[in-house]
Amino acid sequence: MPDRRLVTVTVNGHVYKRAVEPRLLLSDFLRHELGLTGTHVGCEHGVCGACTVLVDDQLARSCLMFAVQSDGCHVTTVEGLAPSVDDLHPVQQAFWDAHGLQCGFCTSGMLITTVALLREHPSPSDGEIRAALSGNLCRCTGYQNIVKAVRLAAQRTDGRV
């Protein structure tokens, strides 16, 4: 029988207790154990950024963490950004208004990375936006409208994300 550890982790404000194998990746834990499928998996080697979440308010590629490592942590996924589809977070709203997504697969990673960026740099230049997003690959948009969305979000939120 595989070794299981008890993990107590707060995700989007809810406390979850689960017994997990140490090798279970945080990305798989969030998606399949907790059913939070908004975080996506694109590469499992830490380059595409689709799996990006916040762990204790810091950016983390969830494919490069084990679920056991999140014991005692606070995790924020895309599902935790907005109360509902009708009440979007300002960053999500900006992406909608600026056509900042096409297929939507890289989008949750982009949103989380944007939130982290704006918390630290409320008024980033386009160059700073692009540098901050360079760890998130998108194959659909050519990034242009994503940058536009981040600029729009920055203007509207003034760091309050």
Next chain:
Amino acid sequence: MAGFSPTRRNEDPRLLAGLGSYVDDIDPPGVLHAAILRSPHGHARIRSIDVTNARHHDGVHAVYTAADLGRFNQPAPLVVPHPNLTHGRTQRPLAVDKVRFIGEAVAMVVADDRYIAEDAAGLIEVDWEPLPAVVDFRSAIGAELVHDDVPHNVAARLAQMVGDPDRAFQAAAHVFEEALFIERSCGSPIEARGVVAVFDPRLRTLKVWDATQAPLTIKNGLANMLGLPEFNVEVIAPDVGGGFGTKIMLFFAEEVLVPWAAMQLGRAVKWTEDRREHFISANQERGQQHSVRIAVDADARILAIDDKFVHDTGAYTPYGMVVPIITVTQLPGPYKVPNYRSEFTVVYTNTPCVSPYRGAGRPHGCFVMERLIDRIARELRLTPNEVRRRNFVRPDEFPWDVGLPFQDGAPTRYDSGNYHAGLDLAEQMIDPTAFRADQAAARRAGRYLGLGFAAYVEGTGIGPYEGAHVRIEPSGKVFAATAVTSQGQGHYTSFAQIVAAELGCDPADVTVVTGDTSRFNWGAGTYASRALVTAGNALGLAARAVREKALALGAELLEVGIDDLELGNGRVAVKGAPGRELTLGALATASNPIRYAYGKEANQAALRLVKPREGAVLAAGEEPGLEAQRFFAPERATWASGQHAAIVEVDPATGNVEFLRYVVVHDCGTLINPTIVEGQIHGGVAQGIGGALYERLHFDDSGQLVNASFMDFLMPTAMEVPEIEVAHLETPSPLNPLGVKGVGEAGTIPVAALVAEAVEDALSPFGVRINEMPLSPPRIRELIEEARSYG
């Protein structure tokens, strides 16, 4: 076309909130997970496979090899046949005896979870006998055989001719020759492939979720292969994280193995492709080598082109020879080429299979043609744009016949366009005169700036046909279904706009359903930049039919003539009589003479039924409801076009290329949603830049893919893709009611050619010539050094 063009898409809130439903998000109760054992060799014989240890591993439910599949293990259908594909070969779901490319599927493990499945796959013992591999397609003819029964590794040859090229070459003032090489890349969507299958053994129904661009064909094919009636099989393409052609490849091994396993086991089975697998088993594209001659007169007018090329198809030809055929027909581009000979050979190599990737042969053709334009310009001391203008098909010369059949069998006949106006606009935007001054000043300061242009045409919107079903519901919401799926192109919005324009309602009130075979049964799929042209027009026709029914019923209930009515804001109203109106929802309810009243409007309808009357409530041939199904079959492709321009800076010390400006003028006919169109162009350009400067698949001599990861296969990030300025030109298509042309692939087509022209211009003091794609800083340095050593 009048109608509101929103910039916000219907589909976004759900996707933004993390409520998308991609294949790996789907976890039917009790689902088992599959992992595939793949060949680690480019070419090898399988002496034996021992799955004993794998089968006994905890949590493993089944391990299948070719032997276990029995008669099910047939070669996949050759989905796009062609008479010249004399030696087409397709792979079996699991390899028997031999593997012919790294990544070819050899066994499938089904287990409680993917971790265990991979553990068990690692316990399968295969006794391999590695064989010499043919990797470089340029030397494939006459090398070791990829298929024992395919002489010289030649899958197909096709020679075509227009006019009398030999005579034209003899009479020409100038003849130039070029050898051009384009290397393999791949679509690489951020979501890899995936299939989930659920089989109900009691009802004998199969339901499959598949990240495919063609669910209907998959459905019909699976039904056929698995011995089920078509109406017992459902295939759904849910939210799909990018396709780019990679997911139009049909009946890849896992796509048939997973449903088969679900039937065998009576359990739901799921396979989610990981990135390493995607690099070695999903289809790739772009390898061609051209040897081309062009004849021009003293005024730089093209008299003839003679092009021979070799096309790399990889280890099998499941998708036929569509890509090289498109290269041939698209090579002339926007230019008049009165005499043209093309000959190509399709060769096998021990590498993953080749099938269309965004552009699908057009980027290759455009690269060849535009390099020739540059050559002519240089030799005759003209600017490339002057050569372009002298040879463009003129606005008064449409329809323009290239003289060859296109990939759909219909003539390659350009329907409308204005290439001169497009190039003029691109020049206005980039301002070559100002640039030349900047370039000179920069050179004096030791900096190397360059300007490049490229022009292309794109055959879009081919048949065979697509269909649509539109229905107004009692709520007033509109349901619109079609078979073409979306992988992010915004169909849920642009299709809604088309329907809403006809019905006079808000596009946000139109729910578009695509990719679900149980909702619409007829159509081909999303490929070849055809969805808006075909499905869009079918939706327009269906919506118009519904509109007519609504007006007729409104006229009857409001007791006026149809001409006294206007349709807008979701209602039918009597002109000039405020208050005398009926909502679309009310009309929908009234149109269904039902007995049971379930709401206020239904109550009215039911009351009408009990009034005394003579005759049936539905006349012969009349149908209840406000709905219609219509189809659109285009007569032939409709031709979009565009001109790109860019200013680059090349650092000769490092070979680095940076974009300072990037301009696109494009013409996709009538614009339904400019924002979505621009998004498609941005994305296409980004992939084009990837293919021009970053992306390359490195196979070693044994057929191993050395860079099978995102760390070493370099896709551009937000730092490598510039701002792209887009201008629209609209020459409507005469070939469909909406006047639209496709735009999905446009952005990628001219980028390699453009980069070549711009980099050559930047490095013209060094005399660098570019005949290959992709480039890289080390390669640019080599080209500079080579040019220097020639003096």
Next chain:
Amino acid sequence: MKPPPFEYVAPRTLDEAVHELADSDGEAKILAGGQSLIPLLNFRLMRPARLIDLNRIASLAYVTARDGGLAVGAMTRDATVERDGRVAEQLPLLDEAMRWVGHPAIRSRGTVGGNLAHADPAAELPAVAVCLDATLTIVGPRGQRQVQAEDFFLGYLTTVLKWDEILTEAWYPAVAQRTGQAWLEFARRHGDFALAGVAVSLTVEHDLIERARIVLTGVGGKPFRAREAETLLVGGTIDERAPAAADAVRSAIDPEADIHASKEYRTHLAGVLTERAILVAYERVVAREPAALDVRRSLEHMGRYA
């Protein structure tokens, strides 16, 4: 791409960690930030029997002023160093190079110690540590020892760490007065491993180079200390000596070829970057306007990527 099974321990103290490691007979790997290790596990390129997770050892994460320098605990996140104002002030080279380490999400979990111990031949922090003459502290069952950064790296992914030892700290001496520093690298895409990179530190007296340290990454199995180039610079003016220093680097290195760059290209590139970085470092301390085009371009390049 799921990792293979392993035993997992997450000790709370350094002593526990040393004990766990000693107990593992060389079959264990240390899990620090995981940004290099976990991809290897997901690709199944590595199958350690046991992972020893150091992330619960709070005492290993710190940035402290000590002995005229800054001590950085091995489990300090790259992002923490990036944000620490003292690093920007006292160790400008480390501050500048840190911005080139991967992407924000990688720096957020990646650790200084993990980066150094992993010893990727194209990484930034090893070359910076050598250039700044950092002192590394290593702890094992036989006690504690210290090693200068230059002696710590042996070759491709190999350091002096024995299988039962843990790197616990990197101490960086404060940079001398009148010192200008620069980090310059060239990668295919922003955040990728460098095709070549160079750390330069120049101490200047009356416009002449008094001391120079030049260390390259990406040109060999370990950081390359360009001693000959350093010697050439000392006692001269920059415009005279920088090209010669670059040539000395080119002659001395023997880089590998790979799919991204040939040996010739890497060699050439190393020289280009060395010359440019020398000029930038010099101009920072002398505070003259960047006259050379190459320098202007380098500064723009850094600005664009930093």
